Amino acid sequence: MDWISHIIFGLTIARLGFMNRPQEWEKYRTIIILVAIAASLFPDLDILGTHRSELHAPVVLAALAGIIGLAYPLSFRPLLSGFLSHSLLDIFLFDNSKDTIRQIIDIAITNDTTASEVNEVVITGVAANGIMLLYPISRTMYSIVLTETTYAIVAMLVLCIAAVTVYLTRRDRDKYQ
Numbered sequence: 001m002d003w004i005s006h007i008i009f010g011l012t013i014a015r016l017g018f019m020n021r022p023q024e025w026e027k028y029r030t031i032i033i034l035v036a037i038a039a040s041l042f043p044d045l046d047i048l049g050t051h052r053s054e055l056h057a058p059v060v061l062a063a064l065a066g067i068i069g070l071a072y073p074l075s076f077r078p079l080l081s082g083f084l085s086h087s088l089l090d091i092f093l094f095d096n097s098k099d100t101i102r103q104i105i106d107i108a109i110t111n112d113t114t115a116s117e118v119n120e121v122v123i124t125g126v127a128a129n130g131i132m133l134l135y136p137i138s139r140t141m142y143s144i145v146l147t148e149t150t151y152a153i154v155a156m157l158v159l160c161i162a163a164v165t166v167y168l169t170r171r172d173r174d175k176y177q
């Protein structure tokens with residue numbers, strides 16, 4: 001998934017994680033939001049090495065959140081939310097067998113050589129075989145391949161969950177004021 005979806009989903013889950021802790025949320029909102037954004041992007045640092053490697057494995061990420069959480073307890077929930085929401089979204093793969101990405105690029109770039117270069121970069125950048133869901137037990141990659149339609153549905157679902165969270169947040173705030 002793209003980084004905007006990761007941030008939206010990570011923030012949403014983090015907000016839900018503080019639903020029953022309104023005082024903590026009100027007091028440390030900015031820090032919580034910043035930690036959640038950083039955490040929801042963090043796993044993709046493995047793009048510097050092997051993309052979607054151990055850094056995308058839920059157990060590794062949960063352990064990392066636990067260790068940092070021991071030192072900074074407030075960071076535990078936003079870290080775990082950002083990390084695991086990222087992992088979850090990356091299980092979904094976009095089915096590019098019909099060269100959809102290239103078609104979209106062709107709309108924006110008319111030069112054929114440039115278009116094919118950009119296509120190459122994007123494909124190798126986003127190319128993945130899913131995530132190592134069960135690492136360290138197994139290094140098997142798990143994925144759910146989405147077509148154009150189902151990809152849009154998943155993206156819509158993420159936005160709907162975000163919208164519901166914003167709604168709940170508003171209602172909560174009204175209740176306390």
Ligand SMILES: [Zn+2]
Nearest residue numbers: 043044086090
């Ligand atoms: Zn990722």
